[in-house]
Amino acid sequence: xxxxxxxxxxxxxxxRRGEExxxxxxxxxxxxxxxxxxxxxxxxxxxxRAKTSVPVLYRRWPNKDDLVIAAIRHYGTTNPVEVPDTGSxxxxxxxxxxxxSSGRVSFAAVVGAVFSGLASSGLTPAQVREQVLADRPPxxxxxxxxxxxxxxxxxxxxxxxxxTMPFDLIRHDILMTYQPIPQERIxxxxxxxxxxxxxxxxxx
Numbered sequence: 001x002x003x004x005x006x007x008x009x010x011x012x013x014x015x016r017r018g019e020e021x022x023x024x025x026x027x028x029x030x031x032x033x034x035x036x037x038x039x040x041x042x043x044x045x046x047x048x049r050a051k052t053s054v055p056v057l058y059r060r061w062p063n064k065d066d067l068v069i070a071a072i073r074h075y076g077t078t079n080p081v082e083v084p085d086t087g088s089x090x091x092x093x094x095x096x097x098x099x100x101s102s103g104r105v106s107f108a109a110v111v112g113a114v115f116s117g118l119a120s121s122g123l124t125p126a127q128v129r130e131q132v133l134a135d136r137p138p139x140x141x142x143x144x145x146x147x148x149x150x151x152x153x154x155x156x157x158x159x160x161x162x163x164t165m166p167f168d169l170i171r172h173d174i175l176m177t178y179q180p181i182p183q184e185r186i187x188x189x190x191x192x193x194x195x196x197x198x199x200x201x202x203x204x
């Protein structure tokens with residue numbers, strides 16, 4: 001019995017070290033991506049930054065493209081945008097888009113450069129985004145669920161395009177300028193476009 005418990009503890013520790021090692025490799029890949037850029041990043045440069053060997057990387061990611069996508073996904077997961085809870089859909093959307101704007105400019109600049117680099121591999125920006133997000137639900141899901149519970153919107157009736165539209169517009173603006181979005185632009189997206197369309201689907 002004791003031997004079985006000891007073995008389980010050892011396996012847990014080994015698994016934890018494996019997860020910590022993978023996180024360290026992905027963080028090294030992200031730093032290399034930020035500082036050197038996609039074109040100059042290599043498996044060798046990431047391994048050197050992480051103070052490990054190239055085969056260690058290849059055991060986890062078969063090529064540079066997969067490593068870069070995993071690094072972007074890891075950064076987004078470990079640096080999430082805080083989900084606000086202001087008590088209203090309008091307030092939550094303004095706060096969420098503002099946080100998205102201020103906290104994702106540098107991220108968007110890096111990812112935008114990666115898009116052009118991955119294009120040679122036949123991947124479109126939409127495909128890269130799908131791989132980066134994987135099965136992770138968007139932060140807006142909590143905002144919309146609370147608004148539905150408060151009766152502000154009816155998620156069974158609101159077209160999905162309406163829910164994604166504010167984020168698509170702000171993401172486009174960030175990728176076009178690599179600058180934080182002015183507050184008046186965020187207010188215009190929320191008040192002039194999103195809110196009228198979202199509440200129009202409520203019964204009655």
